[in-house]
Amino acid sequence: MSKTVEVLPDLASLIHRGLELSLAEIKSAIAERGQCTLALAGGGTPKPLYEALATQDLPWEKIQIFWGDERYVPPDDSDSNQRMARQAWLDQVPIPVANLHPIPTDEADPAVAAQKYEQHLQAFFGIAPGEFPALDLIFLGIGNDGHTASLFPHTEALQVCDRLITVGNKDGQPRITFTVPLINQARCVMFLVAGESKQPALEQIFAPEAEASDYPARFIQPTGKLLWLLDQPAGNRLKP
DSSP, rough: OOEEEEESSSSSHHHHHHHHHHHHHHHHHHHHHSSSEEOOOSTTHHHHHHHHHEEEEEEEGGGGEESSSSSSSOTTTTHHHHHHHHHHTTSSSSGGHHHHOOOOOSSSSSHHHHHHHHHHHHHHHHHHTOOOOSEEEEEEEEOHHHHHTTTTOOOGGGOOOOSSSEOOOOOEEEEEEHHHHHTOOOSEEEEEEEEEEGGHHHHHSSSSSOOOSSSSSGGGSSEEEEEEEEEEETTTOOOO
């Protein structure tokens, strides 16, 4: 793993740098493997990055979009990560419908939906149960509690090591989420973190020693590149 931490002056600079690095990863993946597999994050911070990506002239037919986690709501719900990404980016560009791989949220049992999404990934990547594909780029953020994707502190999802997809839990509300080992198989993981409220969690995430189950983003140690992009309010107390 190669780890890079950049503290940018403000949110606009953070998004500009995120766009620059994202485009480099997308173009490199397409040049090397003929396509780019990309997993999206929810939350407010990546939305302006998605809006910036929507303005780019890219070979959209060579980009495959997945979601790293999803709230268990219909795709047209205002809380849906899929809905946010479509409005900000995917509905604005000529990407083939077949290249979009949203997480299903229409099963009575979220565990069934998680299994369906896992099977979809296995079929797409041509892997057997127990194998983990390497996505080219995974966008992540963190919450004030140090969670990432829908991997929340002290939840069962943190311990799932034998599956690609599991059910996360946020205050009793189910989420569907990538597992830690699936994220860690990625060629590049990019964290986008903004705001002073993230400082306490970041200090623990970057501390030499801390309990990862308290701050789940500590579990993210990909085999490829790990990029942390922080704005000044989030990162000004860090000593990476």
